[in-house]
Every structure is written in C-alpha cells, then in structure tokens.
Amino acid sequence: MGYRKVAVVGAGITKFVRRAQETGPEMSYLASKMALDQAGMKLKDVEMITMGSAPDAFDGVHMKGEYLLSGAGGNNKQYIRNFVGGGTGVFAPVHGWMHVASGACDVCLVVCSEKMSTIYPHPAGAFLTIFDHTTEQPLKPTLIWIFALEMRRYMETYGISKADIARVAVKNKNNALDHPSAQVAEVVTIEDVLNSEVLAEPVNRLDISPASDGAAAILLVSEDVAKRLTDKPVWIDGVGWNLDTAYWATKDLCYPRYVEKAARMAYDMAGIKEPHKEIQVAEPYDPFDYKELHHMEGLLLCARGDAARLTAEGYTARTGNLPVCPSGGALGVGNPISATGLMKVIELFLQLRGEAGARQVPGNPRVGVAQAWGDLMQVGTVIVLRS
Amino acid sequence: MNERVAIIGIGVTGFTSVSPALSFKELTYSAAVKAYAEAGLHPREIDSFVTASEDFMEGYSIFDEYVPDQMGAVMRPVHTVTADFLQAFGIGCMMINTGMFRTIAVQAHSKASNVKTLNDVKSFALDPVYLRTLKENAEFIAGLEMRRFIDESGNTEEQCARVVVKNRKSALLNPQAAHGADLTVDDVLSSRPISTPLKHLDAAAPCDGSIMVVLAAEKEAKALCKNPVWVKGFAWFSGQGNVWCRNMAEADYARLASQKACRMAGITNLSKEIDFVEVCDEYSYKELQHLEALGIARKGEAGFLTETGETSIQGALPVNASGGSLGMGHAFEASGGMKVNEAVTQLRHQAGARQVKNARTGLVQSWRGIPTATGSVAILSNG
Numbered sequence: 001m002g003y004r005k006v007a008v009v010g011a012g013i014t015k016f017v018r019r020a021q022e023t024g025p026e027m028s029y030l031a032s033k034m035a036l037d038q039a040g041m042k043l044k045d046v047e048m049i050t051m052g053s054a055p056d057a058f059d060g061v062h063m064k065g066e067y068l069l070s071g072a073g074g075n076n077k078q079y080i081r082n083f084v085g086g087g088t089g090v091f092a093p094v095h096g097w098m099h100v101a102s103g104a105c106d107v108c109l110v111v112c113s114e115k116m117s118t119i120y121p122h123p124a125g126a127f128l129t130i131f132d133h134t135t136e137q138p139l140k141p142t143l144i145w146i147f148a149l150e151m152r153r154y155m156e157t158y159g160i161s162k163a164d165i166a167r168v169a170v171k172n173k174n175n176a177l178d179h180p181s182a183q184v185a186e187v188v189t190i191e192d193v194l195n196s197e198v199l200a201e202p203v204n205r206l207d208i209s210p211a212s213d214g215a216a217a218i219l220l221v222s223e224d225v226a227k228r229l230t231d232k233p234v235w236i237d238g239v240g241w242n243l244d245t246a247y248w249a250t251k252d253l254c255y256p257r258y259v260e261k262a263a264r265m266a267y268d269m270a271g272i273k274e275p276h277k278e279i280q281v282a283e284p285y286d287p288f289d290y291k292e293l294h295h296m297e298g299l300l301l302c303a304r305g306d307a308a309r310l311t312a313e314g315y316t317a318r319t320g321n322l323p324v325c326p327s328g329g330a331l332g333v334g335n336p337i338s339a340t341g342l343m344k345v346i347e348l349f350l351q352l353r354g355e356a357g358a359r360q361v362p363g364n365p366r367v368g369v370a371q372a373w374g375d376l377m378q379v380g381t382v383i384v385l386r387s
Numbered sequence: 388m389n390e391r392v393a394i395i396g397i398g399v400t401g402f403t404s405v406s407p408a409l410s411f412k413e414l415t416y417s418a419a420v421k422a423y424a425e426a427g428l429h430p431r432e433i434d435s436f437v438t439a440s441e442d443f444m445e446g447y448s449i450f451d452e453y454v455p456d457q458m459g460a461v462m463r464p465v466h467t468v469t470a471d472f473l474q475a476f477g478i479g480c481m482m483i484n485t486g487m488f489r490t491i492a493v494q495a496h497s498k499a500s501n502v503k504t505l506n507d508v509k510s511f512a513l514d515p516v517y518l519r520t521l522k523e524n525a526e527f528i529a530g531l532e533m534r535r536f537i538d539e540s541g542n543t544e545e546q547c548a549r550v551v552v553k554n555r556k557s558a559l560l561n562p563q564a565a566h567g568a569d570l571t572v573d574d575v576l577s578s579r580p581i582s583t584p585l586k587h588l589d590a591a592a593p594c595d596g597s598i599m600v601v602l603a604a605e606k607e608a609k610a611l612c613k614n615p616v617w618v619k620g621f622a623w624f625s626g627q628g629n630v631w632c633r634n635m636a637e638a639d640y641a642r643l644a645s646q647k648a649c650r651m652a653g654i655t656n657l658s659k660e661i662d663f664v665e666v667c668d669e670y671s672y673k674e675l676q677h678l679e680a681l682g683i684a685r686k687g688e689a690g691f692l693t694e695t696g697e698t699s700i701q702g703a704l705p706v707n708a709s710g711g712s713l714g715m716g717h718a719f720e721a722s723g724g725m726k727v728n729e730a731v732t733q734l735r736h737q738a739g740a741r742q743v744k745n746a747r748t749g750l751v752q753s754w755r756g757i758p759t760a761t762g763s764v765a766i767l768s769n770g
Contacts, residue, residue: 003485023516055448056469062443062511065469066759069628076639078647079625079761080474083467085449091466095478102484103389118515129448243465246452261462269487375452 003101007226007233008093008385010039010219011346016183016334019117020213024059025071027215028113031339032073035109035217039229046219047105048078052092052112054085054337054374057126059118072111072217084241086287086374087381088112089216089341094239094383096220106222113215114336123211130376132246144208148200150253150377151290155202157254158305160293162202166193167311168289169206169331175318176328178358181343183334184210193289209287209335216342218349232353237367238272238384240265248376259298259373259380266369266382267300275300279384280365281351282322283344285372286329295371296324298380323361326351341372345383352387392480393608393615394600394767395490396426397731399724401596402716403565404500411445411498414597416457419494422599423459426490427611430459433601434488438467439475439495439720443508446501458494458599470623471495472598473723473753473763477621479602489604496597497718505593512758517631526590528757530582532635533672537584539636540679544584546690547671548575551588553699554668554707558714560700560741563728566592566714575671589671594716598724600731616734619748619766620651626760633760638673641666641680641752644764648750649682652766657682657750658704663733663743665726667754667762668711677752678706681764700741708733708741723753723763734769 012034014027022030036043051072056064065081072079082088082095089112096110116123127143154160167190176185188206196206226233240262245251263275272278284295293307301322302310310316316324327333327347330340348368350356371382398421400414423430438454447453451467468475472495479491502508509525537544549572558567570588578587608615626639645657654660664683668674675689683704684692692698698706709715709729718725730749732738747770754762
C-alpha cells in the first residue's frame with residue numbers, strides 16, 4: 001500500500017533578528033498566519049499541527065511545545081512537537097508529511113519557532129549540557145570547540161585551506177542580500193572572514209552563523225485539497241532522516257555518513273538515481289561555512305573532498321550549475337535553528353514555483369533538496385521537493 | 388485506518404521509586420532487549436524508531452542525542468517527540484499507515500529519581516510572563532483544577548479520596564507497582580495539603596522505569612506474533628493551551644481524543660463496548676474528570692461509580708486495575724506506556740490476580756501533566 005501524495009501550498013516566515021520583541025508563541029502566530037493567508041486557508045481548515053523547535057533551554061521553558069501551542073494555533077487540535085535537535089527544521093515538514101501521507105488528515109500546519117535571545121548572556125550556554133555528563137562534560141567542551149575539531153579533520157583529510165572554506169561564507173552572506181528575512185546579509189571578502197576574530201582555531205567569527213530569533217511555517221495538504229487550492233503545488237517527493245551514535249568522538253569526522261543514509265532514503269523514495277545530475281537547487285544546512293561543503297558531499301551532490309573546488313569555480317553560485325543556498329542560508333539569513341531548516345524548505349518551495357524574486361535561480365528548476373543537521377554531529381534530515 | 392496495526396512485542400523495566408543500579412541508558416536497554424525478544428525481531432529489522440522525552444527531565448539540553456545507542460538504533464531513522472509515550476505511539480501507528488514502514492519501535496522512560504529539583508522543573512513549564520512571575524509551586528494549578536472540577540461536577544473530595552484507596556489497593560496485586568497500600572479514605576483526607584483541596588496522597592509519587600513497544604503492520608503482525616494486540620483507534624488532542632483561558636472543570640483534550648479514537652474504532656457506546664480502562668490518575672480527581680470527559684461516566688457520576696465499586700477490578704468496568712499512577716508511580720513521559728503495558732497484559736490474559744474477566748477491548752488514556760491540557764487515547768483489542 002502506498003502513501004498519499006503531499007503538497008506544500010503555503011509558506012510564511014518572519015524576519016530573523018538577534019533579539020525579537022515577540023515571544024515564541026507570538027512569532028509562531030505570525031509565521032502560521034502568513035502561511036495560511038498565502039494558501040487562502042483559515043485556521044479552522046487545519047486539522048493537525050506539528051511544531052518543530054530546538055532545545056527547551058533556549059527559551060528556558062520546560063515542555064516548550066506546550067508553551068508554543070496557542071501561538072501555533074494548537075488549541076483544541078491534534079498538536080505535537082517533533083524534535084531532532086538541529087535537524088528539527090527539515091524534520092518538521094517530514095513529520096507533517098507523515099500526518100498527511102498516512103491519511104490521518106488532509107491539512108497539516110508545520111510550524112518552526114526559535115527564540116534564542118532569551119538565554120543570557122549567549123545561546124551558546126544552552127549547549128554546555130548537550131555533552132555526556134560522565135565522559136565529556138568534565139572536559140568543559142563548547143559547541144564551537146567540537147566543530148573546530150570537525151572542521152580541522154575535514155581540512156586535513158582533503159587538503160582544503162581556510163580560504164577555500166571562507167568562500168562559502170562570502171557567497172551565502174552575499175546571496176542573503178536579496179532575502180527579506182535576512183539578519184546578517186553583507187558583502188564580505190575572503191580576507192574579512194580570515195581576519196575576523198578567532199573563536200576556536202580554525203573557526204573564526206565569520207565562519208559561523210549568528211544566534212537568531214525567528215519563525216517559519218508551511219501548510220501541507222493532500223492531493224485533492226492541493227488541486228482545489230492551487231495550480232502550482234510543490235510535492236514532497238522524498239523524505240529521509242538518520243541518527244548516528246551519541247559517541248561522536250569514536251567516529252571519523254571527515255564525512256557525515258548519517259547525512260548520506262538520510263539522503264539515500266529520500267532519493268530512493270523520490271526515484272532519484274544520480275543526485276548530482278538530477279538535483280537542480282540545493283539548500284544544505286550551513287551553520288558553519290565548512291558544513292555546506294561537508295553536507296554537499298553527504299548529500300551525494302559531488303565527490304568527497306570536491307565541494308570546495310566546485311565552490312571556488314562558481315558551480316554553487318546562484319547562477320552556477322547547481323545553486324547551493326541561494327537563500328543565503330544560515331550564514332546570511334540567520335540561524336534560528338529549527339526555523340532555519342524550514343526557511344530552507346520554503347526557499348525550495350519558492351524556487352520551484354518560480355517565485356523567489358531576486359533570488360530566483362535560472363533554468364526553471366523542478367527538483368530541489370533541503371537538509372538539516374544537528375545533535376552531536378549525529379543527525380541528518382533530508383527532504384526532496386518537486387514541482 | 389488503513390492496514391491494521393498491532394503491538395507484537397513489549398518490554399518493561401521498572402517501576403520503582405529509585406533505580407540506583409541502572410542508568411537511564413541501562414533502563415532503556417533492558418526494556419528494549421525484552422521488546423525485541425518478544426517481537427522476534429533484531430533491531431536491524433525495525434524500520435523506524437520513535438521516542439518520547441523532555442530535555443529538562445533528562446538534564447540534557449538536546450536529549451534526543453542519547454536515544455539511539457541503547458535501542459540498537461544507531462544510523463537508523465530515529466526521531467523524538469516531546470510528548471507522552473501514547474502520543475509517540477500514535478505517531479508510530481501513523482507511520483505504519485503511510486505504508487512506508489512495516490515495523491516501528493516506540494520508546495519512553497522516566498528517570499525521575501535523578502531530578503533533584505522536580506518542583507522547580509515543573510515550575511519551568513509555566514508561561515514565563517503570565518504565570519512564573521507569581522512565584523507559585525506549579526501544583527497550584529492542580530489544586531485550582533480539582534476545586535473547579537468538584538464545584539462544577541458535583542463529585543466530592545471523599546470520592547476523589549476513594550480513587551486513591553482503590554488504585555493503591557489494586558496495586559497490591561501488581562508486581563510491577565511500587566506504591567501498593569491498604570489505605571482508608573480518612574488517611575487520604577487527613578494527609579498534608581499540597582494546594583487545597585489537593586492533598587499529599589491525592590498525587591502520584593514519581594517513579595523510574597522504561598518501556599518499549601514494537602508495532603507492526605497486519606501482515607507482519609500475523610506472521611510474527613501468536614497474540615497480537617490490535618490498535619483499533621488512537622488520537623491525541625490539546626485543549627486550551629493557556630492556563631488562564633482554560634475551562635478547568637473539564638478535560639476537553641480527553642473528550643476530543645476519545646471521540647476521534649472511538650470513531651476510528653467504530654465504537655458508538657463506549658462503556659458497553661470496552662471491558663476495562665486505564666486512565667491518567669496522576670492526581671486523584673483526574674481519574675474522575677477523565678472518565679467523564681472520555682464519555683465513560685456521565686457528568687457528576689464518576690465519583691459515584693467509584694463509591695459503588697463499579698470501577699474496581701471486580702466491578703462492571705474496571706478502571707486502572709494496574710493500580711494506575713497512584714499505585715505504580717508517575718513516570719512522566721513514560722506514563723502512557725504504563726497504561727499500554729497494562730492493557731497488553733490484560734488483553735493477553737496474563738494479569739494474574741488482577742485479571743479482568745474476558746478482557747477483549749480496552750481503552751488507555753494519558754495526560755501530559757500540569758500545566759498542559761494535552762492528552763491521548765488509544766483503543767486496543769485482542770481480536
């Protein structure tokens with residue numbers, strides 16, 4: 001027995017900012033309202049809701065899903081919060097896909113909200129307690145510390161320089177100039193990135209996405225409803241997710257195998273045999289600039305160790321053969337963790353409908369992939385959309 | 388529903404007030420091993436995994452990191468919901484209904500004994516602007532709800548106390564229950580107040596334990612399992628999210644979830660068509676409130692049914708024969724799993740001294756606890 005086809009018919013996204021005036025529930029409301037308005041639907045038409053949000057520690061609220069419920073329209077509805085750490089933003093639409101594909105409902109609202117500014121003095125503090133309390137916390141690692149290890153390993157394995165990696169930050173921050181939600185869009189040079197302050201060698205400040213507040217929402221519907229609502233539905237063609245071991249220190253950090261497994265799951269479902277040829281626009285997760293390269297390889301969009309060369313050759317520019325993060329990504333638009341993932345899915349939705357405005361990639365793309373990543377270098381979530 | 392879904396294996400470790408010999412990983416592992424053994428499946432043969440957990444209860448910022456290893460789910464499609472076990476269970480059924488997954492493992496655990504400041508964690512669930520500024524112990528909400536429920540429904544404080552007496556007595560017959568006791572109504576009424584009219588013995592004590600359930604689509608269930616327990620209907624619902632806007636007298640979430648689950652199961656007369664019920668009784672009044680919201684008792688009658696023994700193990704419709712949360716302990720995110728565990732035991736006719744005669748269909752219900760208005764219902768059957 002096959003699953004039902006699921007379409008994206010509406011999307012909404014707030015501005016990504018360092019410190020929003022709105023609370024989490026209020027941001028959820030704004031994004032949800034935009035998504036419903038775009039689709040021409042009302043909250044009463046929504047049967048089920050799935051909320052994606054990263055750790056409770058950001059908001060400092062236990063059972064954060066319940067806290068965000070009213071803002072996301074969950075009163076007197078079937079509402080649930082899904083959670084796979086940093087991978088949540090792309091997993092949330094996958095969760096919504098389950099709701100509609102299974103026949104549990106015809107209309108599912110997917111909301112992702114993140115308010116990182118409530119944690120004082122800096123959201124990085126939320127990550128001090130992600131580590132194993134016996135084997136790791138005594139070493140007092142920080143998030144940037146472990147990604148510095150991963151970045152170093154990636155550079156050493158493939159002989160990639162910091163300048164090669166900095167090109168990603170330059171490209172994405174520049175792409176984000178055209179995104180109305182963008183927080184840190186700017187024209188920077190490779191030298192700017194290399195000369196920004198060192199946070200944990202080899203990671204500099206401009207290698208990293210900022211802390212952000214923001215929310216995003218999309219509306220998923222079944223085939224019948226989609227045909228009634230729009231002549232430009234975008235279909236969810238493949239979904240995949242994968243979780244690796246929590247013992248991150250025991251694996252080779254040069255390649256994200258879990259992203260590959262998640263990608264293969266999604267590609268198999270979508271009937272994609274040669275992703276590097278068939279995918280026309282990609283939105284891999286780029287909280288750090290090297291992660292975009294890492295994830296392009298994990299998503300099988302290029303050979304291992306080849307992503308930096310392709311970036312240098314302009315292959316991944318908005319006008320290149322394979323536009324990567326035409327939105328501006330986490331590095332340019334900002335990184336309210338779960339909302340970032342959904343922002344990427346929304347970017348594909350707009351690109352595949354030809355509605356991305358100044359960000360539109362040429363050639364009428366029909367197939368795109370978005371991906372998010374998180375936990376202890378551990379989770380990959382992948383979605384393939386087709387128009 | 389599409390293809391039918393069945394429980395083909397269940398593994399339980401617990402339930403105890405403390406578990407000093409086992410970490411949460413070991414608790415999870417031991418329950419998982421039992422569940423896979425019962426299902427006759429290696430974890431590599433499970434298509435996907437769903438777990439339920441909350442960061443603050445675990446003391447980790449991104450707890451879903453620590454989920455896969457002890458379930459044998461490394462490098463597999465695993466996801467977490469921050470919800471009760473029974474909601475994760477519903478998601479598992481839904482995933483099988485997509486047709487893309489044939490077998491799903493659903494897991495939740497409680498290591499409440501690790502939490503030094505449980506009341507503070509509960510307070511962190513309050514809205515930071517409207518409620519936390521009151522600087523009240525979060526259980527004041529349960530006190531308000533109990534008062535409102537008693538006033539509106541006509542049930543009495545004594546009848547709530549009888550729920551405690553009944554459930555803790557039933558727990559004496561359950562080897563998995565840590566809080567079995569022979570109490571009197573006076574014992575409950577004279578226990579120290581938490582938030583009047585809620586008293587110490589009206590509230591379930593925290594417990595540790597872990598549960599895993601293996602779900603399978605009909606074809607696999609029939610091939611693998613001699614005594615599958617079929618999922619006839621399931622639903623989760625939230626009522627009004629904001630505490631200050633809520634009708635505290637009634638459990639809207641339970642009413643809505645019951646209606647949907649019954650529709651799925653084709654049940655029109657709930658109290659006649661089911662043989663036993665396991666409802667959330669984290670607080671005594673909740674059992675009565677839930678029975679009325681589910682449509683099992685008429686408004687104001689649940690206390691009377693308790694008084695007359697209708698809801699005891701020997702009664703016409705046994706409620707919480709396991710001892711419920713009052714008798715077994717409150718396992719937070721795993722609470723709904725304790726209810727499923729009892730239903731499976733009853734439907735396999737393995738409940739020993741507390742066996743409900745001719746049990747064929749049961750209803751299980753869970754609630755997420757204060758300050759939420761979120762709960763789930765599943766209807767399970769052995770035929």
